Amino acid sequence: MPETRDITLTVNGETVTATVPVRLNLVDFLRNSLGLTGSHVGCEHGVCGACTLDVDGATTRGCLMLAVQADGCTITTVEGLPAHGMAGALRAAFTERNALQCGFCTPGMLASALEYIGAGGAADRTAIREHLSGNYCRCTGYQSIVDAVCDVIEGRARA
Amino acid sequence: MKAADFAYRRPADLAGALAILSAEEGDIAPLAGGQSLMPMMNFRIAQPTMLLDLADVAELRGVTAGPDGLRIGAMTRYVQLAADPLVTQGAPLIGLALPHIAHAAIRNRGTIGGSVALADPAAEMPALLLAMAARIELVSLSGRRVVAADDFFLGLYETARAPDELVAAIHIPADASRRRVGFYELARRHGDYAMAGVALTAGGATGQPLASPRIAFFGLSDRAVRATGAEAALKDAQPAGDTLGAAVDSLSALPINGDLHAPPDVKLKLAGVVLRRALAGM
Amino acid sequence: MSGPKLSFDQPNRYIGQPVPRADAQRLLMGRGRFVDDMQAPRMVHAAFLRSPVAHGRIVSLDVAAARRMPGVVAVITGADLVGVVEPYVGVLSHLAGLRSAPQMPMAVGRVRWQGEPVAMVLAQSRAEAEDAVAEIHLDLEDLPAATDMERALDPDAPVIHPEFGSNLAWTRTVNVGDVDAALKGQDITIVEREFRFGRHTGVTLEARATLVEYDPAEDQLTVLYSGQAPHMMQFIFAKHFGMLEENVRVISQDVGGSFGIKIHTYGDEIAAAAAARMLGRPVKFVADRFESFMTDIHARDHAVRGRMAVGRAGHIVALDFDDVTGIGPYSMYPRTSAIEANQVLNLTGAPYVVPNYRATSKVVFQNKTLMCQYRAVGHPIAMAICDGLLEEAAAAIGMDPVEIRRRNLMRDDSYPRTSASGMKLDDLSHQKALEKLVEMMDYARLRENQARLRQQGIHRGIGFVSMVEVTNPSPMFYGIGGAPIASQDGATVRLDAGGGVHVSSSVTEQGQGTNAILQQIVAGVLGVDIARVKVTTGDTRTTPYGGGTWASRGAGIGGEAALLAAQALKEQVLDVAAVILQTQADKLDVADGSVVDAGGGAARMTLSDLARTVYYRGNELPSDMKPELVATRHYRVTDMPFVFTNGAMAAEVEVDVETGFVRVVNFWAVEDCGRVINPRLVDEQVRGGVVQGIGGALYEECLYSEDGQLLTTTMADYLVPMAAEMPDIHVAHIETPTKTSILGAKGAGEAGTGGAPAAVMNAVNDALRPLGASIFQMPMTPARVLAALGRAGH
Incomplete structure (x- = not known):
């Protein structure tokens, strides 16, 4: 049987407890176990950035981190970005500038941009x-x- | 693709980690930042039987400065290196090179120890350590040993680390803070692995001849390599004119491998260019 | 031809306005609905065993161990699909002589390219499916492979389909005028160059993905499909599964990029659908990045020897070239793999007056991934051949590259006319576009700057392209040849009781803004606030029948259909209003969601009141009045085979002659896509296209080993353009509406990709020329630029 672990983490402000196969990566866990499909899977080798999300205040590739490594972490995905403040302004600017077409890169792009602006x-x-x-x-x-x-x-x- | 299955251990401390390393059978991969290991596992190029997650091992974290220089814990992330004045002052070469290493999200998790232990021939960190005459501290149940960077990188993803050892820390000599530093790489895209890159340090004041230069290339060979011929040519000399030409010419003795995007002759040419440009920045 | 007859600048007239896309906010909140976001009860995941070699005979295939692996529901091999899936052949009758062999979704007996599906595991998770794939035992006998397209026709080359006797799939020659005689003319200068174009692929950020459900009770197949052409796929599934078309429903929700990649018949997707039928439970297949690089169609792999003769005054006397392209072991189904070469023959030289034109293309089979239509099909090759030769000719006779274009571009008042290859052209503005470009880039100052920098050892170059783009295709593109590909599209526009308007259209959305421009058009024609218009696209069950997205046709064809449908609905509304308000329809109009007195008069009743009267209180209407408040119209281009657009572009590059690195410093694009419906969307289409073109010119290439192993299987090896290396791109428009429609819109989606490579190549050569070096191979990598300099003695 594949090895599993119990993890508890905070995702978009909610405490989540789950039993995960140890080989499950974070973005697959968020998408398939929690239904947070905003973070996308583009390459699974850390190059494309589509799965970029915020782990403990730092952008992280969701495909290069295991769900089990996120035990105890605080995670913010695109679904958890607030409507107000910097995130809201960035969404408004993306809309105004048409800074997205298909939208597949957008959640990762927002995460990276917010890290830049926030710093x-x-x-x-x-x-x-x-x-x-x-x-x-x-x-x-x-x-x-x-x-x-x-x-x-x-x-x-x-x- | 998804990673093949493995066992997962997350020991609470160094003793626990070393015990697992020495006792367990199979191919145990220590997990530091995972930014190089995870892609290989996701594509099933790497299929370790066990991941040994070092996240909770406090003994591998932290940067301390002493009379002999810096001791950088193996689990120190790139982002922490960049933000730590001990590092940027004690090892200015690292500060110079960091913006070129991968991308922000990768630097947020990637660790110095992970990069050193993996020994990717195209990665910057092994060459930085060679150029600074850094030493790598290894630890196992049988004790600690310190290996000079020159003796650590042995080949393609091959190092002096024994299977039951962990990279505990990187030691940067005290004079690294005083030596002149140079760095230049040619990458097709920002953050890519370089087609050719060089890191170097030298004694002497700016504008003065290069005292005891140390020059290390990456992206050329099966590992980061010292260019001892160029070092000899430039020793106690101004990096200009015939001296510089001789240094560049000496690079043809390096063991250069071609890759997908550049045959060996192109790599050799680029090596000469990055050396000239790195020296011009010193 | 009806010609423009609408005013586009009245209240609620959104056409021409930079209206933000309604879809944007949803995608920005992480609420997209991409295929892999969807789950279905009892869903299983597919993973494939693929051929590890370019050519081989299957000696044995043992799946017993795989079947015993945890989580495995089924293992299906290529042979298992014989009799389940009718084989498909990628030929079209209007491409005379094109031949290809029958294809099955997974290999049967023989593998003919590395990556070809061989067997499929269905399991509870993708990870478990992959675990089981590793337990399949495939024994292959290696066969000699024909990988090099330039040697594929050699007498000793291995023949991939022995029944054909050679690896030739198709060849065509265009011969206009008398090239041989022209080349012997007096006072002419001939330049001859060899061009090489590397294999590219689309690298959609969302990989190909499908989720297929089958309900045996109703023999109903429902396919969630990340793609561009739902109705085409409906036909294909029905035909090759032996089902009724109406029992196949294909749905495209959000699609994470397509670029022509997601409009073909991929064996893994067909196999996944077949598995859903065989198992009676949902099957999901999502290509990983390895699979994308290995199995998404490739494109652009051409080798061309071309020559151009110009007279003393710079006029083109003759253009002559031979092209060879390798397409993989089959012609892709159903669009075929001969179209790209055909486009190269049709489009080369099309902006210019070329009195003598001769071109031959040979399309050959080889043991590599299949090639087929990808964004700007054939255009980058056609433009690079002609404009590359033109700038070489200009240099040879000492003429400025802008001046030689002025002398050769078709005059803006000379249409309608035909191109050298016989393409019908109308409503183009090459001369105006070039002048606008030169003004926008401040050409004279750039040349001064270039000269000054050259003194400092900095090697900048400026290169141009004048181009056409094929858009708004008529049935002459595919339908005529028997393909199940609609060139017409339909729109249904419906007024609901609340006063909202619903548009259902057969064109599809992959992020280019189709839904937004349909809203703009319908809101504008009807006279309602754009926020009250909702759009459905991408569902064969609920939209009119049509072609979807390809050949830059969404706005021009789908938009026109929506315009016609909205006009028809408006007529109905006014007829009803005239009865209710006891006046004549022509004295009324609609503005701001209300029926008003024509000519900007007072509001008489809201559309909601009108609709509620019709839907709830029909008793208030005369008994012979049966309003529907819904109208459907279809539109196809009838007067032209395609509606061409034109553009002029320029690149400024800096070549690091020590390293061979090329940096694009500046890029300018002037585009004439007719009526601009939404400048914000068009500008981004152009910019994104240019960046894709820069990628093709400098970075991107599918590299193979000699024995046909793909070497660029990760995004670290296949280099797509990223933000740091790309320049800001200056875009301007000329609007010459097409007379083929009321809307007057042509396509804009592919111009940048089609034109940018030639401009960048010309700019690099402009930078290298004083050094005696030149390069005509794309991508222009550092190694190749250094080699070019090395040949020149640097």
């Missing part, structure tokens, strides 16, 4: 592009995403 990042297009360089988007060409991040930093976007 006090400047509205420097090169720096923003470098910070987002681990998140693949095939649709937009990235420019509108950079625009949206700049809008939030420079106070043009409101939740």
Whole structure:
């Protein structure tokens, strides 16, 4: 029988207890066990960034962390981002700039952008592009995403 | 793909971890940040029978400074290295190189010890350690030993670590804080593994001849490699003119392997370019 | 041709406005509905054993151990599907001579490419299915493989389908004028170059995915499908499973990128559906990234030798080329793998006056992943051949690349006319686009800057492309050749009792904003707030019949159908209103959701009041009035085989001559896609397309070993463009509406991808030219740029 473990963690403000196979990765656990399908699976080797989410305040690839490693962690996925404040403003800016097309990269892109903005990042297009360089988007060409991040930093976007 | 099944242990302390390593049968993979191990497991390229999660082993964490230099716990994450003034001052080469290593989300979890233990030939960290004359502290139930970086990286994903040992810490010599540092890599995309890269340190003041230079390349060979020929050519010299030319020429003696995107001759050419550019930044 | 007859700038007229997409907020909140987000009761997961070699004979296939693995529900082999799935053949009658062999979803007897499905495990979890795949014992006898397309026709090449006698799938020659005579002319300059285009693939961020349910009680197959053409897939499932089409329902909800990748018949998806029928329980298959690289269609692999002759004044005298392309061991079903080569023949030189044109393409079988249509089919090759040769010719005669275009581009007042290859052209603006481009990029200043930087040892280059894009295709593209691919689309527009409007359309949404532009069009025509318009797309049961998304047709064809349906609904509304309000319909209009007096007059009644009267209080209407408040219209292009768009683009690059690294510093695109329905969406389509084109020019390539092993199977090896290396892209528009529709919209989805590679290649060569080096191979990797410099003695 595959080995399992009991884990308890906080996901989007809720305490969750579950028994998970030890080989189950975090993003599969969130998607398939908790139904939080906002985080996406794009490559399963940490390159595409679609599964990027927040673990204990730091962006993390959900495909490169096991669910069992998240025992005791506090996790925020795209579903748990607040409607107000920086996250709300960023969503508004993404909408205004059409910084998404198919939307598959968007949850990971938001997580990476929020980490940059939250750390006090400047509205420097090169720096923003470098910070987002681990998140693949095939649709937009990235420019509108950079625009949206700049809008939030420079106070043009409101939740 | 999904990882093949494995057993999972998360010992509470170092003694527990070492006990498992020495007692259990099979292919035990210590799990640090997992940022290189997990992709290989997800694609079933790596199929360890057991993962030994070191997350709770407090003895592997923390950075301390002493008269002999820094001791960086193996489980120190890249993001912690970047934020810790002990590291950026005590090992400025690491500070210089960190922005080039992978991407933010990877640096948030990836650890120095994990990178060192894996010994990916294209990774930056082994070359940084070679250039700083760092030493790797290994621990097992039979005790501790410290191995010079020069003696640690033995080949493709091959190191001096015995199966029952863990990388406990990285020791950076005290003079690393005073030596001049240079770093340059050529990666197709920001954060990619480099086609060729170099890390170097040298004594002497800026503008003065290079005292006892240490030069290490990555992305060229089956491991990070010291360029002893270039070091000899540049020793106590200004990195310019014929001296620099001789240093670049000496790189042809390096054991260079081609890869998917560059044959060996291209790698050799790029090695010369990164050396010149790294030196120009010193 | 009806010509533009609507005013697009009245209240509630959203056409031309940068309206935000209604879908955006949902996706930004993590509430997308992608296939892998869905679960079904008793669902099992499929994983495949795939051929590890390019060509081999199956000696034995033993699945007994796999069947005993934990969680395994079934193991199905290729042979098990014989009699369950009717084989398919990727040929079309209008591509005369095209041949391909019957294909099964999984290999039977022989494997012909690495990655071809051989057996499928169905298990309780994907992980368990993969565990069991590892326990399947496949014994293969290696056969010699034909992998190199340029050697696939050699007499000693292994023949993949012995019944054909050779690996030739298709060949066609276009011959207009007299090229040989022209090449012997006086005072001409001939440039000849060899072009190579690497294999690319789409790398949709959401991999191919399907979730299939089968209800034996009603013989009902329901396929959740991450794809572009639900009705095409409905036909295919029905035909090859021997089912009635109406018993197959194909649903596309959110699709995480497609780019032409998700519009083909993939064996693993067909096998998963077959398994759902065999097991009577839902089957999910989601390709992992390995499988995506190995089994999603590839494209662009062409080798071309071309030459162009120009006169002293720079006029093109002749264009002549030979093209060979390898498509894998079969022609893909049902769109075929000859279309790309056909496009290259049809489109090369299309922006220019080319009096003598001769081109031959050979399409060959080889033991590699199948190639087929991918975003901007054939365009990057066609544009790079002609515009690459044109800029070489300009350099050879000492003429500026802009000037030589001015002299050769078709005049904007010269339409309708045909291209050298006989394509019907109308409503294009090449000259205007070029002038706008030159102005936007401040060309003269750029050249000064280039010269100054060159003094400092910095090697910048500026390159151009003038291009056409095939959009809004008519039945001449596929339907004529017997493909189950609709070129017409339909829209049903319905006024509900609450005053809301529902649009149901057969075009589909993969993020490009189809749903948004349908809302804009319908809201504008009806005169309602856009927030009151809801859209359904991507469901064969609930939408009109149509082609879905391909060849940049959503706005031009699906949009026109929606416009016509909304107009028809509006006529009904006004007829009813005229009766209720005791006036004439032509004295009324609709604005802001109310019936108003025509000409901006007062509101007379809300649409909701009108609809409630019709639906609840029909007794108030005359007995001979039977309003429906729903209208369906279909639209197809009838006057042209395709509606071409045009564009002009320029790239500024910097070449690091020590390392061979190329950086795109600037990019400009002027696009004429006719009526711009939503500039925000169009701009992003262009930018995303350009970045995909830059990827093709500089980064992306499916690399193989000589024996046909794909080497680029991860995203660390196949290099897609990421944010840090991409430039900001300046986009401008010219609007020359097509006369084929009222809306006047042409497509815009592929221009960037089709044009950017030529512009970047020309820019690199512009940078290298003073060094005596040149490169005509894409992607232009550091190793290749260094090799080019090395050949030049640097």
